[in-house]
Amino acid sequence: MTLVRCVDASRTFGQGDQAVVAVHGCTCGVEPGARIAITGSSGSGKSTLLHLMAGLEAPTGGVVEWPELSDRAVERSRDIAVVFQGPSLLPALTVEENVALAAVLTGTGESEADRRAAAAMETVGVAALAGQLADTLSGGQAQRVAIARAITLRPRLVLADEPTGQLDAETGEHVLEVLLAAVHETGAALVVTTHDPVVAGRLGEHWRMDDGRLVVPAREGVL
Numbered sequence: 018m019t020l021v022r023c024v025d026a027s028r029t030f031g032q033g034d035q036a037v038v039a040v041h042g043c044t045c046g047v048e049p050g051a052r053i054a055i056t057g058s059s060g061s062g063k064s065t066l067l068h069l070m071a072g073l074e075a076p077t078g079g080v081v082e083w084p085e086l087s088d089r090a091v092e093r094s095r096d097i098a099v100v101f102q103g104p105s106l107l108p109a110l111t112v113e114e115n116v117a118l119a120a121v122l123t124g125t126g127e128s129e130a131d132r133r134a135a136a137a138m139e140t141v142g143v144a145a146l147a148g149q150l151a152d153t154l155s156g157g158q159a160q161r162v163a164i165a166r167a168i169t170l171r172p173r174l175v176l177a178d179e180p181t182g183q184l185d186a187e188t189g190e191h192v193l194e195v196l197l198a199a200v201h202e203t204g205a206a207l208v209v210t211t212h213d214p215v216v217a218g219r220l221g222e223h224w225r226m227d228d229g230r231l232v233v234p235a236r237e238g239v240l
């Protein structure tokens with residue numbers, strides 16, 4: 018039942034003297050229902066590991082696989098949603114258009130995409146912002162809209178890269194609540210990278226990246 022499994026997965030950027038090993042031989046797995054925080058200092062490889070799990074980066078060593086999901090990347094991309102740290106909305110589109118876009122881009126018909134977007138905006142509590150241009154939103158509102166976009170296709174796995182990293186503590190806490198409620202409602206597993214111990218404390222499981230190496234508490238039945 019593992020959604021994503023990394024077996025001795027590595028990611029090196031650059032070559033020769035310039036090579037940077039961002040992730041060294043990581044072995045881990047994410048199961049349905051998981052709530053995982055990945056902490057670690059800046060540059061320790063958290064984002065790179067998340068991108069490997071999303072399929073946004075290919076490993077340069079080892080294997081990343083999605084046993085429960087489709088072998089085809091396009092179909093898999095419907096089941097895996099990524100929430101980024103910074104602004105990720107298209108500023109000239111409305112909230113509603115931004116939320117529907119992910120569905121449209123993965124081949125969902127327009128009326129179905131609109132219906133799903135409306136449901137996701139309702140879940141996340143941004144329905145009142147539907148007609149507003151994305152570049153008029155506050156940071157917290159924009160991140161809630163990004164969460165709505167992430168859950169529009171009801172993914173099996175949500176990977177959030179420092180989703181509260183650019184927000185003040187109170188707004189960040191609210192966005193985290195929204196994210197946890199959204200994955201609860203949709204039944205998705207959640208992996209969050211964070212520098213914030215308060216955020217990490219809200220998730221059931223805690224992994225740590227240490228200079229590209231993953232420290233995962235031992236669990237049975239994942240690998």
Ligand SMILES: Nc1ncnc2c1ncn2[C@@H]1O[C@H](COP(=O)(O)OP(=O)(O)OP(=O)(O)O)[C@@H](O)[C@H]1O
Nearest residue numbers: 030037038039057058059060061062063064065066
């Ligand atoms: N596209 C890239 N090209 C070259 N080096 C990269 C690239 N992406 C990441 N790196 C390097 O890989 C290492 C790990 O970076 P990564 O962004 O995964 O760390 P992080 O723990 O997420 O950091 P932060 O908390 O600051 O976001 C760093 O040394 C970084 O400079």
